[in-house]
Each structure stands twice: as C-alpha cells, then as structure tokens.
Amino acid sequence: MGKQQGRRIDRHTAEQVLRGARVDAPDALTGLLAAAAAPPRDGELGGERAAVTAFREAARHAHARRPRSPSMIKSRWAKLLTAKVAAAVGAVFVLGGVATAAVTGALPLPAGGSAPAPSTSRPAPSAAVPPATPATTWTRDESGPAHPPAPSPSLVGLCHAYRAGDKAEHGKALESPAFTALVTAAGDKSKVDGYCESLVEASPPPHATGSPAAPPSAGRPDNGKDHPAGPPDSHPAGPPDTRPTGPPATHPTGRPTR
Amino acid sequence: MDGDPAAVLGRAQRGDEEAFRALYRAVHPGLCRYLRILVGQDAEDVASEAWLHITRDLASFRGDLDGFRAWTATIGRHRALDHLRHQRRRPVADAPAEWFPDRPAPDDTAGAAIEAEATDAALALIATLPRDQAEAVVLRAVVGLDAKAAAAVLGKRPGAVRTAAYRGLRTLADRLGGQV
Numbered sequence: 001m002g003k004q005q006g007r008r009i010d011r012h013t014a015e016q017v018l019r020g021a022r023v024d025a026p027d028a029l030t031g032l033l034a035a036a037a038a039p040p041r042d043g044e045l046g047g048e049r050a051a052v053t054a055f056r057e058a059a060r061h062a063h064a065r066r067p068r069s070p071s072m073i074k075s076r077w078a079k080l081l082t083a084k085v086a087a088a089v090g091a092v093f094v095l096g097g098v099a100t101a102a103v104t105g106a107l108p109l110p111a112g113g114s115a116p117a118p119s120t121s122r123p124a125p126s127a128a129v130p131p132a133t134p135a136t137t138w139t140r141d142e143s144g145p146a147h148p149p150a151p152s153p154s155l156v157g158l159c160h161a162y163r164a165g166d167k168a169e170h171g172k173a174l175e176s177p178a179f180t181a182l183v184t185a186a187g188d189k190s191k192v193d194g195y196c197e198s199l200v201e202a203s204p205p206p207h208a209t210g211s212p213a214a215p216p217s218a219g220r221p222d223n224g225k226d227h228p229a230g231p232p233d234s235h236p237a238g239p240p241d242t243r244p245t246g247p248p249a250t251h252p253t254g255r256p257t258r
Numbered sequence: 259m260d261g262d263p264a265a266v267l268g269r270a271q272r273g274d275e276e277a278f279r280a281l282y283r284a285v286h287p288g289l290c291r292y293l294r295i296l297v298g299q300d301a302e303d304v305a306s307e308a309w310l311h312i313t314r315d316l317a318s319f320r321g322d323l324d325g326f327r328a329w330t331a332t333i334g335r336h337r338a339l340d341h342l343r344h345q346r347r348r349p350v351a352d353a354p355a356e357w358f359p360d361r362p363a364p365d366d367t368a369g370a371a372i373e374a375e376a377t378d379a380a381l382a383l384i385a386t387l388p389r390d391q392a393e394a395v396v397l398r399a400v401v402g403l404d405a406k407a408a409a410a411v412l413g414k415r416p417g418a419v420r421t422a423a424y425r426g427l428r429t430l431a432d433r434l435g436g437q438v
Contacts, residue, residue: 008428011424014424014427018399018423025431026431032434033400035376035377036291036384037291039287044286051286062273
C-alpha cells in the first residue's frame with residue numbers, strides 16, 4: 001500500500017505531514033491524519049446549545065460585574081501566529097457554515113435564554129445518560145441518543161485497532177483510555193489477546209453499524225442552572241509557561257481535507 | 259458565514275451570540291477530538307466544562323483565532339487532566355471503529371458512516387501512542403497549532419513537541435505499514 005513501506009519517515013517529512021503538506025509520506029499515514037482532521041459531523045456539535053447557554057449566562061453576569069482578567073491570558077498570545085493563513089481559517093468557517101445549516105435547522109433555540117445551564121458536576125458516562133434535552137430533538141437519523149452504541153461492533157473495532165498495533169507495544173497500548181473498554185470486556189489486560197482473537201473470528205465482517213458517534217451530550221439536564229460560570233475546582237490554564245514569541249510558522253491551520 | 263474570523267472572535271467577545279456560535283463551530287470539533295485522546299468518550303463532557311470556562315473568560319481573551327484555539331486547548335487539557343484524576347476508577351468506554359483505509363464502502367449510504375468511523379478509528383489509533391506523542395500529533399495535525407503553540411498548551415519546549423510528534427508519526431506509520 002504505502003509507497004514506502006519499510007522506510008521510516010524523517011523529521012522533515014514528519015513536520016510537513018503535520019502541517020498538512022502533500023509530501024512523499026506513506027499514504028496510510030497521511031490518510032490517517034486526514035481522517036483524524038476530517039470536517040466535523042453534526043454529532044460533533046451537539047454541545048452547541050449548552051455552550052450558547054453558558055455564553056448567555058456569562059454575558060448576563062458580565063453586566064453585573066466587571067470581568068476579571070484571567071491570569072491565563074498573556075498579551076503575548078496576541079503576537080502569536082498572527083500571520084497564519086487566513087484562507088485556511090476561512091475554510092474552517094465555510095465548513096462551519098455547512099454544519100451550521102445542518103445544526104441550526106434542527107435546533108430551534110429558546111429565545112429567552114431560559115434553558116438549563118449545562119452541568120458543572122462530574123457527568124455520568126454519556127452513553128448511559130441520554131441527553132434529555134427538552135423539546136428539541138437531534139435530527140441525527142436513527143442512531144439517536146436513545147440508542148447507545150451496541151458494544152460488540154465497537155469492541156470488534158477496538159480489537160482491530162489493538163491488533164493493528166505493534167505487538168511489543170500492546171502492553172502500553174492497553175493503558176490508553178481508548179482501550180479501557182476492551183480491557184474491561186476481556187477482564188484483564190493479559191486476556192485481551194485471546195479475547196480479541198475469539199471476538200474477531202466470531203464476528204462477521206465489519207459494517208457500518210454501531211457508529212461510534214457518541215450521542216450528543218449537550219444540555220445535561222441533571223442539575224441546576226445557576227453558577228454556570230463556576231465549575232468547581234477550576235484552575236485551568238495557568239499561563240502556558242513556554243513563550244510563543246517567535247515568528248509564526250506558516251502552515252495553514254485548518255488542515256486541508258482531501 | 260460571518261466573514262473574517264478575527265471579526266467573529268471580536269464580536270463574540272463583545273457578546274454577539276451568532277458570532278459565538280460561529281466560533282464554537284470552528285473550534286469545538288478540533289478541541290473535542292483532542293480531548294478524546296485524553297479522556298476517550300468523556301471528551302464531550304469535558305469539552306462542556308471547558309466551554310463554561312471559555313465563555314466565562316472569553317471577554318478578557320486577547321489574541322487571534324489561532325491563539326484562541328491554543329487557549330481553548332489549554333483550558334480543555336486542564337479540565338481533562340482534572341477529569342482523569344477524579345475518574346481514574348471509572349472505566350472509559352470508547353467506541354472507535356477499526357481502521358481500514360482501503361476498505362470500500364458497501365454502498366453510498368454507508369459512505370458517510372464510514373467516514374465518521376474513519377475519523378474515530380484514526381483518533382483511536384493515535385490514542386494508542388504514548389500520551390505525549392498522541393497529544394503532540396493531534397494538537398498539530400487536528401487542532402492545527404504550530405509547534406510553538408502546541409508547546410505552550412503542553413507546557414513544553416517546541417523542540418520537545420516536535421520530537422514527540424515525530425516519534426508518534428513514525429510509530430503510526432510503522433503500525434499502518436504492518437497492518438495492511
């Protein structure tokens with residue numbers, strides 16, 4: 001498949017690949033990154049409603065109090081990356097516009113801003129909590145939030161991803177959150193190999209069911225609507241201590257999608 | 259839809275809801291995919307928490323859209339690490355699909371689903387890398403940050419991030435090469 005299977009990419013090529021440049025890199029690798037950076041699907045914007053609610057709340061509070069200046073912001077951020085390619089950013093917005101049409105068409109929003117604010121508590125795993133967003137439903141065809149993905153296809157998928165990995169790395173791979181479900185299903189890390197073997201052999205060829213798009217977890221209804229601005233114990237984003245002062249690199253931001 | 263991105267950011271910061279929506283749509287998918295590397299399927303929830311923080315401090319943010327992406331990634335990362343600390347014991351069930359770059363679509367209607375699966379599978383495969391490598395790869399190739407901005411998010415030096423991303427890509431290329 002790859003033009004250069006067996007040849008390792010060098011640092012320069014890696015850098016080009018990361019910038020989305022078309023380079024002489026293995027097709028599978030560039031394909032993988034392109035897939036990872038593919039345009040958003042509707043399901044990926046499921047939290048928009050909650051975010052907009054939070055935005056409104058924050059705007060309301062801003063009238064009451066002066067916004068404190070967060071310590072995380074440094075003016076040098078302003079200098080950062082100013083010359084990045086505007087066209088690429090524009091492309092992102094175009095994609096966003098497409099998604100917008102899809103999402104807004106499906107999402108009449110309450111005009112009064114009275115929707116419950118999103119939770120600030122630790123959520124339950126979203127597969128177990130269908131987002132009972134009042135009144136509005138997500139037009140996300142039949143795989144709506146009421147149907148958490150059936151476990152078996154995804155486990156089969158996990159097994160494929162796991163077995164695709166380097167055997168020597170399997171132990172480490174299983175520490176990844178992505179494989180937790182697999183380890184859980186197998187019972188133990190040491191049993192994953194055997195489990196996958198039997199599972200993959202027992203299962204029919206993969207098809208497009210069990211789409212892993214998670215149910216949109218917007219608008220978790222399970223708690224109050226006050227203090228949307230105060231997630232407890234928030235101490236995110238102390239100022240990044242490395243200083244991005246140099247000249248911006250010239251790679252386009254929105255990765256060109258192919 | 260909303261013209262120049264810088265203007266959109268500025269309008270959102272001044273309270274324009276439509277501009278904020280545009281901003282969210284431009285930034286959230288990349289942010290969420292990045293968070294999936296860290297917290298698997300809890301990414302949407304962690305992203306929601308991050309957006310609470312982002313909306314709260316949006317008015318005080320100074321910078322352009324790329325700076326904003328990096329800023330949101332930093333916030334999201336801190337939320338994700340908090341989340342991991344609190345949720346260690348809870349199993350994280352992710353649902354990626356297999357990565358079959360050459361698999362033909364069974365039919366047209368399945369095409370979109372397969373594309374979606376490809377994204378999930380790609381992220382799942384990237385997530386099998388050591389975390390520093392996975393983060394470096396996704397911040398650069400998916401979120402679209404350059405090495406310096408990614409380094410700022412990760413609290414590392416740009417050189418270290420370049421190296422981590424390079425190693426990650428090399429490992430990915432090896433795995434993909436061995437798969438087919």
